[in-house]
Amino acid sequence: MELTAEEYAAITGEPAPEDFLPCLTLAQSMLDARTLCFYAGRSAETLPGMIRRTLGRYLAYQTQAVSLAGGVAAAAEAPAQSESLGKFSIASGVGTGAHCPAAAALLPLLISYAQCE
Numbered sequence: 001m002e003l004t005a006e007e008y009a010a011i012t013g014e015p016a017p018e019d020f021l022p023c024l025t026l027a028q029s030m031l032d033a034r035t036l037c038f039y040a041g042r043s044a045e046t047l048p049g050m051i052r053r054t055l056g057r058y059l060a061y062q063t064q065a066v067s068l069a070g071g072v073a074a075a076a077e078a079p080a081q082s083e084s085l086g087k088f089s090i091a092s093g094v095g096t097g098a099h100c101p102a103a104a105a106l107l108p109l110l111i112s113y114a115q116c117e
Contacts, residue, residue, distance in 0.1 A: 001028070001044055001052070003059040011060035017067040026072050027062035030099065031055075034107055038114035051113050058106045065100030 003024055005016035017023065032040050044052050066075050083090050099107070 001031075001039055001042070001055045001059065003056055003063070007056055008060045008063065011057055012064050014064070017064075019067050019071045020063065022072045023063045023066040024059060026066050026075060027059050027103075030062060031058060031110070034099075035111055035114050038117070039110070048113075051110070054106050054109055058103050058110065061100055061106075062103040065103065 005020055008016045008020065008024075039047075039055060044055075047055070066072065069075060
């Protein structure tokens with residue numbers, strides 16, 4: 001499933017970031033890993049409209065999240081567990097993983113369709 005910069009803008013309401021293509025590639029890899037490559041290499045025309053729209057939204061939201069988090073290089077780094085500045089200290093809690101919440105919410109539908117096929 002491919003996503004154009006125009007489709008990205010229509011879904012997110014923002015123009016595609018400068019690092020759109022590398023972030024999209026990572027988002028597609030994340031989708032492939034979560035769906036055991038079910039959608040890899042499939043023609044979008046062979047999928048139901050609801051699944052095509054969901055795939056587009058997944059890719060747009062996850063691409064946006066990767067870009068906003070610092071791009072592909074930042075996604076490959078382990079997040080800091082805690083930070084301190086003077087007397088202030090911040091510790092991170094258990095994260096939601098590499099997926100942004102909006103993209104993660106779409107995975108059950110995409111996985112269930114893959115299992116039904």
